[in-house]
Amino acid sequence: MITLDILPKLEEIMEKQGLSPAIKDSVIKCSHFHSFPAPGLLIGVFMTDYALELLKATPDERLYGVSETHKCAPDALQAITHCTVGNNRLKVIPIGRFAITLNRKSWDPEIEGVRVFVDLDKLKKYPLIYAWFTNDPSFDHHGDSLPLLEEILTAGRTILSFEDVIVTTEAKKKWKSVICTQCGETIPDYLASGDLCMSCAGTHYYRKA
């Protein structure tokens, strides 16, 4: 299992590879946020860094991101660009491709953005990343993970490709507050199911103890 204890070794590798201070800082920041330096998180750091450069944007701008996977990549986007789930500037769309899209704010229904993705062809040069990424049965999930992490830090953005895209924007929803007649808690009207909230109407992820 990878833990934060491996960070000093990753810092040594990054130093040796001559990675930029921005990448080094992001790897450390994202690892603490995510609670460990997962392989997909490190790739996510390079993806986010690449997307920012392609968009000629800086992390302090008001950006909007999409992650096409819930695995790791959203955390790099969140911790670096401040496009978060809670501030509604990150959408996770369950397509399952290891890809992100980044764009600026727009009041128009569409805006130019950039999509960065892991390119399977480019990955073939890196046997460990390839085996891990494609979930190949040959990959040892219980062995030493440092060689894989080192390969990712060595590959950097060379395993990525990008495309310029036009992203559909979303207008802020107008809403009224309504009270669920069963639990008495408030919900926005657009999430109500008749007089009930979705939980009382049947979406149960818990029961009372």
Add this chain to the structure above:
Amino acid sequence: MITLDILPKLEEIMEKQGLSPAIKDSVIKCSHFHSFPAPGLLIGVFMTDYALELLKATPDERLYGVSETHKCAPDALQAITHCTVGNNRLKVIPIGRFAITLNRKSWDPEIEGVRVFVDLDKLKKYPLIYAWFTNDPSFDHHGDSLPLLEEILTAGRTILSFEDVIVTTEAKKKWKSVICTQCGETIPDYLASGDLCMSCAGTHYYRKA
């Protein structure tokens, strides 16, 4: 519009109210992550702090969280407890109630947890929070937001209630990597739509520029 520039004033208020160092640190940390100290984010900080205490847990434990709203609250959970979207320890379930659930790791199909929510009855003592929370037309979204933020920092956890719950856990999905025959990118088999990924099969959030 609320920005990070208001943080020094919030720090003064927290000092005056005698809030704990943990709360003060969390307010600052979460505000930077979220990119500004949103009212819902501050409530989220108190909710997360309360849930941790009720669970007798610390933020460095392996915890699992649910937010019943995508608004603000997930960011407090993410930044404080490291239950994140990307490490799969946070689920955002679009019920719309301003509530979170927190529990420990379990290999069983169910585990005890705690659910913390904003209690509308308790909110009546705080006219600004009440008007903002219920999206009342009387609330001025363009005015000075400091009085609202101050009321939230003053109210603290007194506007919250909790219940002990039993949460359903989710086993890790086994998956194989498959290649979409149209775009050539890899996806987990459980997200494929025949030979295609969901994007090529029709889930479009962008088009090529």
